[in-house]
Amino acid sequence: MEIWKPAVELSRGEAFIAKRCQGRRVFVFLRELRHQIFDEEMQQKLHAAYTKVERGQDRVPPAQLGLAMLLQAALRVPDHEVVELTVMDKRWQMVLGCMGAEEPLFSQGTFFNFRQRMIEHRLDQALFDKTVQLAREVGGFSATHLRAAFDASPLWGAGRVEDTFNLIGRAAMQVVRSVAQRLGKPVEKVALEAGIPVLTATSIKAGLDIDWDDPKARTVALGKLLGQVQALGRFLEREFSKEISQPPLAEQWALVQKLIAQDTEPDPEDGGGRKVTQGVAKDRRISVSDPDMRHGRKSKKRRIDGYKRHVAVQLDTPGIICAVAVTPANQPERVAADDLLRQCGSISELYIDRGYLGDEAIEQRREHGTEVFCKPFPLHNGGRFTKADFELNLEFGTIRCPQGVTVAAHPGSVAHFPADGCARCPQRDLCTRAAPERGRSITLHPQERFLVQLRQRARSPEGRTTLRKRIAVEHRLAAIHNRQGDRARYRGLRKNLFDLRRYAALNNLSVVDQLRRAA
Numbered sequence: 001m002e003i004w005k006p007a008v009e010l011s012r013g014e015a016f017i018a019k020r021c022q023g024r025r026v027f028v029f030l031r032e033l034r035h036q037i038f039d040e041e042m043q044q045k046l047h048a049a050y051t052k053v054e055r056g057q058d059r060v061p062p063a064q065l066g067l068a069m070l071l072q073a074a075l076r077v078p079d080h081e082v083v084e085l086t087v088m089d090k091r092w093q094m095v096l097g098c099m100g101a102e103e104p105l106f107s108q109g110t111f112f113n114f115r116q117r118m119i120e121h122r123l124d125q126a127l128f129d130k131t132v133q134l135a136r137e138v139g140g141f142s143a144t145h146l147r148a149a150f151d152a153s154p155l156w157g158a159g160r161v162e163d164t165f166n167l168i169g170r171a172a173m174q175v176v177r178s179v180a181q182r183l184g185k186p187v188e189k190v191a192l193e194a195g196i197p198v199l200t201a202t203s204i205k206a207g208l209d210i211d212w213d214d215p216k217a218r219t220v221a222l223g224k225l226l227g228q229v230q231a232l233g234r235f236l237e238r239e240f241s242k243e244i245s246q247p248p249l250a251e252q253w254a255l256v257q258k259l260i261a262q263d264t265e266p267d268p269e270d271g272g273g274r275k276v277t278q279g280v281a282k283d284r285r286i287s288v289s290d291p292d293m294r295h296g297r298k299s300k301k302r303r304i305d306g307y308k309r310h311v312a313v314q315l316d317t318p319g320i321i322c323a324v325a326v327t328p329a330n331q332p333e334r335v336a337a338d339d340l341l342r343q344c345g346s347i348s349e350l351y352i353d354r355g356y357l358g359d360e361a362i363e364q365r366r367e368h369g370t371e372v373f374c375k376p377f378p379l380h381n382g383g384r385f386t387k388a389d390f391e392l393n394l395e396f397g398t399i400r401c402p403q404g405v406t407v408a409a410h411p412g413s414v415a416h417f418p419a420d421g422c423a424r425c426p427q428r429d430l431c432t433r434a435a436p437e438r439g440r441s442i443t444l445h446p447q448e449r450f451l452v453q454l455r456q457r458a459r460s461p462e463g464r465t466t467l468r469k470r471i472a473v474e475h476r477l478a479a480i481h482n483r484q485g486d487r488a489r490y491r492g493l494r495k496n497l498f499d500l501r502r503y504a505a506l507n508n509l510s511v512v513d514q515l516r517r518a519a
Helices: 012-019 025-037 040-047 062-075 079-088 090-096 108-120 123-139 164-183 187-193 204-208 215-239 249-263 333-344 360-367 419-424 448-459 461-484 493-518
Strands: 146-156 264-266 274-276 294-297 303-314 320-328 347-351 371-373 391-393 398-400 406-408 414-416 441-443
Touching (some): 025 062, 040 062, 062 079, 062 461, 079 090, 079 108, 108 123, 108 493, 146 461, 164 187, 164 204, 164 215, 164 249, 204 215, 215 249, 215 274, 249 264, 320 333, 320 493, 360 371, 371 461
Antiparallel strands (some): 294 303, 303 320, 398 406
């Protein structure tokens, strides 16, 4: 497989097409930058993802598939449409270097396999890094001592979010389908033989046929469903004693057991029976089709079913995304901080959202000289005195209340004021709701010294002006949202990381285009 060497200068026909693409600059800058994006070094990395036999065949250059992959994200079209556009749209042909083609440049299978290779060999990371490097070269900024900002936004999962009954039922259906395929029988017939007829209905709940507004009926229905799942288990042990310990049956049956364990608990009112678990289990799986989706929250009122996408923006040349990450929605923002910092490299100033506070990697960077800027956590106490009303002296390890009482206080501990003193205090009602036999207590964070510094900065106009520099990352997140939308294209954490990386790559190439035109 030879290195693809596309023309650099636009032909007369391409110049005509480019002139009519002003409303779709993506076609123009991908055409003008393709030889820099997919230079020889990048193409060698792409070729390395193929076996020696595959390299020797007459195949589509991977660089062309990479360009098609970027165009797919920019225009948000499905795989089969990508194939057709290579022959039906002159703008696509201009970018891919196949002007006048009368047959599709590649098949849908070829395009799908290329994406799998990108993911398997981390070539999406290499492509994203290439766009960051190109932006640094065109923008003229250094790769060291960056000023960066982090932020995150929700990404709703593509998998179906289901309740306990449908989760267990759909997982059991996967098992029955695998068994039916092995036996060469219809799914419905196998379900009846296995003792789980609920799967033959139009839906799990229709098969259980109860009044879903009646809590007692729900418990009865759960018992019925679990009884049929147990019958399925006995059928598997009897008829598939060897296969049940091998894939795919092993993984599918294990999933059924996991879902039952996470969503049900023993019912004390029904000896030996089970009921739907009250509350949400930690790290609860919410979808059969997407194992990585989780319930999470962006705020107390806003729930997320899926993921969080994280971006890091370089502030010296606004608009350049230098790092990305995707995490399950139930994980706090700080979980992604280490990965983002590793991708960014050396950082002199870091602007973050409060959700990233407390991460060890950020604390280590701060201890080694990186300045961290963040809005402090708000201090609320129902209209009573807050921690800010107390005089904290970390040098001497003391804290003094508004009435002048001083006690010992150290980061990572709780400072307790004497109960008898608080009981006699004339401002007790303005300070605490503690029981009469208890005094006011103040909890100090392990990084309390840093939090005090953040609160002091936020009180000054200069400090608030500095904090507003983080708005650049919010603008980039908005741009990513406009391109990618708020719902994931793929199922699974890794595929959605691939998708975010190519949208970030498109963002960087768009900024490169703006810098080139402004020069």
